[in-house]
Amino acid sequence: MGFNRRTVLGLAAGSIVASVLPAAAETFPERAITLVVPFAAGGSTDLVARLVAANMSKSLGQQVIVENVGGAGGNLGAARVAKADPDGYTILMGTVATHALNPLMLKTKPYDPVTDFAPVSLLVVVPNVLVVNPQLPVNNVKELIDLLKANPDKYSYASSGNGTPLHLSGELFKSMAGVKMEHIPYKGAGPALNDLLGNQVSIMFDNLPSSSAHIKAKSLKGLGVTTKERAPSFPDMPTVAETVPGYETYTWNALFAPAGTPPEIVASLNKAANTALTNPELITRMNDFSAQIVGSTPEALADHVKAEIAKWEPIVKSTGVTLD
Structure with a gap:
């Protein structure tokens, strides 16, 4: 061996x-x-x-x-x-x-x-999800887009690192929704989630498995899943594509x-x-x-x-x- x-x-x-x-x-x-x-x-x-x-x-x-x-x-x-x-x-x-x-x-x-x-x-195969800190004054994808358009470059989004699916999810969202926000890369979803929970950053694209418990506990707001169809574990959460037609990412x-x-x-x-x-x-x-x-x-x-x-x-x- x-x-x-x-x-x-x-x-x-x-x-x-x-x-x-x-x-x-x-x-x-x-x-x-x-x-x-x-x-x-x-x-x-x-x-x-x-x-x-x-x-x-x-x-x-x-x-x-x-x-x-x-x-x-x-x-x-x-x-x-x-x-x-x-x-x-x-x-x-x-x-x-x-x-x-x-x-x-x-x-x-x-x-x-x-x-x-x-x-x-x-x-x-795992869906991604758009989540925000509860202190951010939005409750759905449309409200987030409106907030970002009204405050260009004021808000940042976290990801698990440069080049990850979560980073690309954010860049694709920015492009398709016509909004601006700074990307903050971390060395993994865990550290990024910690800062999101602590409100050091307001927005994150995450894999649904690592955010699901926080969404259920209402320590994070889940605005939308990134797959074409809604996730069975969160049937009431819309897809991002319901607001931004054609949007889809997953890991x-x-x-x-x-x-x-x-x-x-x-x-x-x-x-x-x-x-x-x-x-x-x-x-x-x-x-x-x-x-x-x-x-x-x-x-x-x-x-x-x-x-x-x-x-x-x-x-x-x-x-x-x-x-x-």
């Missing part, structure tokens, strides 16, 4: 690789697995990761330990996994940010979302291993992940915040990533968002 890419590529006899990797796959896993979440603790991706990791641990017989590696809109954590040994012991909770948006926005790309990863499984969570991970190990991780998604408690939690459970083959996830890149490319170009 100590082989890294350089060691494997340097082996003169291909038969050695062929004999060692399947043998390793047969005993996988023999120790704990690190699941890298490329954002700070407390956000939607972190929540999904911890639910999935706990149930994968049961299936695999070894702990799946969540490690938060936040920063650079998810790029630091994703790049770490891309460069990790392809042995299945370091895997990534990827998102639309790490595997579609960031690669489209970044001037310098630390990894390739297609060639540097081995897809494992598409786990869930998703999926498992990836480094490129070169043996297919047998990918298959083991896929089986454990998809089994985790059948756990009744996990299903209940996901339903609570309207996360749509998927579970897929590695091949289906590979196709999904390519489709997402193709879908978001014209949107990213239209907003003009680029990242250094």
Whole structure:
């Protein structure tokens, strides 16, 4: 299990690789697995990761330990996994940010979302939501637009980081609604939510899972979900598109291993992940915040990533968002 890419590529006899990797796959896993979440603790991706990791641990017989590696809109954590040994012991909770948006926005790309990863499984699709601090004098999307137009550049909105789906949600909203507000990036949804709750910032586009409890407790106002249809867990909350026709964003969570991970190990991780998604408690939690459970083959996830890149490319170009 100590082989890294350089060691494997340097082996003169291909038969050695062929004999060692399947043998390793047969005993996988023999120790704990690190699941890298490329954002700070407390956000939607972190929540999904911890639910999935706990149930994968049961299936695999070894702990799946969540490690938060936040920063650079998810790029630091994703790049770490891309460069990790392809042995299945370091895997990534990827998102639309790490595997579609960031690669489209970044001037310098630390990894390739297609060639540097081995897809494992598409786990869930998650709505985003427009939330505001209760002290902001608005109760719906129209009132927010009117307030922003009457006070250009006075208000700011938070996101989980530059280039994230939440950042793009805000920029798309500004463009389509014809309003101005400053973007304040954080190292994850958790820190951004803390400042929103404390009224250091007034507005945020968040993943619905991490804001749902605050909306129910009325510590935040949910103005609208960003999907085409209303979220089942909040049937009375309108969509943003009901006020801004055509507006739509969302995110998703999926498992990836480094490129070169043996297919047998990918298959083991896929089986454990998809089994985790059948756990009744996990299903209940996901339903609570309207996360749509998927579970897929590695091949289906590979196709999904390519489709997402193709879908978001014209949107990213239209907003003009680029990242250094």
